[in-house]
Amino acid sequence: MPVSPISPMVDKLKLWLPLTAADEAAILSLPHVIRSLRASEFIVREDDRPTHSCLLLSGYAIRHKVAGNGGRQIFSIHMKGDVVDLHNSILRRADHNIQALTTVDVAMIPVAAIREIITAYPQVGEAMWYETLVDAAIFREWTLNVGRRDARARTAHLLCEFSVRLDVAGLGEKDHYELPMTQEQLADALALTNVHINRTLKHLADEGYIERSKRSIRILDFLQLARVADFDTRYLHLD
Amino acid sequence: MPVSPISPMVDKLKLWLPLTAADEAAILSLPHVIRSLRASEFIVREDDRPTHSCLLLSGYAIRHKVAGNGGRQIFSIHMKGDVVDLHNSILRRADHNIQALTTVDVAMIPVAAIREIITAYPQVGEAMWYETLVDAAIFREWTLNVGRRDARARTAHLLCEFSVRLDVAGLGEKDHYELPMTQEQLADALALTNVHINRTLKHLADEGYIERSKRSIRILDFLQLARVADFDTRYLHLD
DNA sequence: CGACGATTTGAAATCAGTCAAGAGCAGTGG
DNA sequence: CCACTGCTCTTGACTGATTTCAAATCGTCG
Numbered sequence: 447m448p449v450s451p452i453s454p455m456v457d458k459l460k461l462w463l464p465l466t467a468a469d470e471a472a473i474l475s476l477p478h479v480i481r482s483l484r485a486s487e488f489i490v491r492e493d494d495r496p497t498h499s500c501l502l503l504s505g506y507a508i509r510h511k512v513a514g515n516g517g518r519q520i521f522s523i524h525m526k527g528d529v530v531d532l533h534n535s536i537l538r539r540a541d542h543n544i545q546a547l548t549t550v551d552v553a554m555i556p557v558a559a560i561r562e563i564i565t566a567y568p569q570v571g572e573a574m575w576y577e578t579l580v581d582a583a584i585f586r587e588w589t590l591n592v593g594r595r596d597a598r599a600r601t602a603h604l605l606c607e608f609s610v611r612l613d614v615a616g617l618g619e620k621d622h623y624e625l626p627m628t629q630e631q632l633a634d635a636l637a638l639t640n641v642h643i644n645r646t647l648k649h650l651a652d653e654g655y656i657e658r659s660k661r662s663i664r665i666l667d668f669l670q671l672a673r674v675a676d677f678d679t680r681y682l683h684l685d
Numbered sequence: 686m687p688v689s690p691i692s693p694m695v696d697k698l699k700l701w702l703p704l705t706a707a708d709e710a711a712i713l714s715l716p717h718v719i720r721s722l723r724a725s726e727f728i729v730r731e732d733d734r735p736t737h738s739c740l741l742l743s744g745y746a747i748r749h750k751v752a753g754n755g756g757r758q759i760f761s762i763h764m765k766g767d768v769v770d771l772h773n774s775i776l777r778r779a780d781h782n783i784q785a786l787t788t789v790d791v792a793m794i795p796v797a798a799i800r801e802i803i804t805a806y807p808q809v810g811e812a813m814w815y816e817t818l819v820d821a822a823i824f825r826e827w828t829l830n831v832g833r834r835d836a837r838a839r840t841a842h843l844l845c846e847f848s849v850r851l852d853v854a855g856l857g858e859k860d861h862y863e864l865p866m867t868q869e870q871l872a873d874a875l876a877l878t879n880v881h882i883n884r885t886l887k888h889l890a891d892e893g894y895i896e897r898s899k900r901s902i903r904i905l906d907f908l909q910l911a912r913v914a915d916f917d918t919r920y921l922h923l924d
Numbered sequence: 925c926g927a928c929g930a931t932t933t934g935a936a937a938t939c940a941g942t943c944a945a946g947a948g949c950a951g952t953g954g
Numbered sequence: 955c956c957a958c959t960g961c962t963c964t965t966g967a968c969t970g971a972t973t974t975c976a977a978a979t980c981g982t983c984g
Contacts, residue, residue: 593876594756637832
């Protein structure tokens, strides 16, 4: 069986609901165009009316929005297998930006084809709904993180989430990975300043929870870090 | 035509997508049980496996989650017509709490019936999906609010959102309403302390943006307040 | 080597939190 | 009708986590 470039989407959706062979075949035969984008290119911009949904095939992307005072808030980080633009596509008008963090390859699927597969294969539709609900669960956890945890727990929490999600996506090892973002971007995800992120990472390293060199992170004891982070995987709905 | 207690759900879903007479009839004939709950009773608790989705018929409810350090974060406030528990029902295991803020009446609809209507009436299913995506858009805006706006803008933003949503739900006037929550609960929604909420409300009143007595709020100039709040209705996806 | 962006560090400023106490208000029961 | 209780709201004084501003170092790439 030839491996379709869209197969990561099948793998991801199967995390949420069982799919029949017919469901899988329908997904794999979704029309699409592969595109490469360079770091910092926009995949979708706020106020766009998206014509395509983008499946991430490689690299990393972020969702974010900019406040009137210039502050930027990142809502989530996306990786291989994520359909980064279901929210904006189904809502028809984008209320936030999606931007490549690194060089990325994406499969662009026409929104019309997404709508057709929902009707023709309701189980696939429900799996995509599920995917957007897990995104929403992540947004909630990030709100809790930003709103009610201090800088140390907040930063540790992001490191834990990234570790678990990389593991689930089959990228990198759980205790050792490369962060695909600058400290300034981390700051925008955690609602801190780049200066304070720097101090907080140093602090976590001084305390012996992590080791780092450049953007590479090694988690020395995941359970300990998770305790500091007040991290509990349940919000990722993986079981 | 007899008015079904479920009709607020039809009105709400029609905000998102057009529904045929058959779609509407299918919604109105959803099986359900009406229940009344008193203020502060839980509708769903984190870790529950919900068997029913709750449609709010009267009163107010909140979504929230408690961090390990005891801090509570409220994610959204719900009112008449909101199906408060679609997220938890579809995900099968609740990752957050839903709690009555005031005395509420709810219609409890079995999750199985929700799943059936999704398959039998795909447009209704898509409208419910849309509803959860608008919830997610509100979560994102709240993350931006908590993460990147100062106490004054943040508080003003909540006042603006509440005003607009009451208006859409056909409750109260846009420039004059009763907040259904204590300042401590406001603090949990805005990631501030009750003390600072108090000072911030006073400040907004001293500046002439609002008048208040007890929990009643009068917005003196909505556009001015919206400017202070960095508030833009687009994230509510009402048009 | 030079340039640019990213990281690191220090010192001072600030927004919001903490602690504490008093005032207002509703409900209860004597 | 009044005293008591409990909860919410209000205000003041002080503390502290994070920001701001500024400058130095590091690393990569041309």
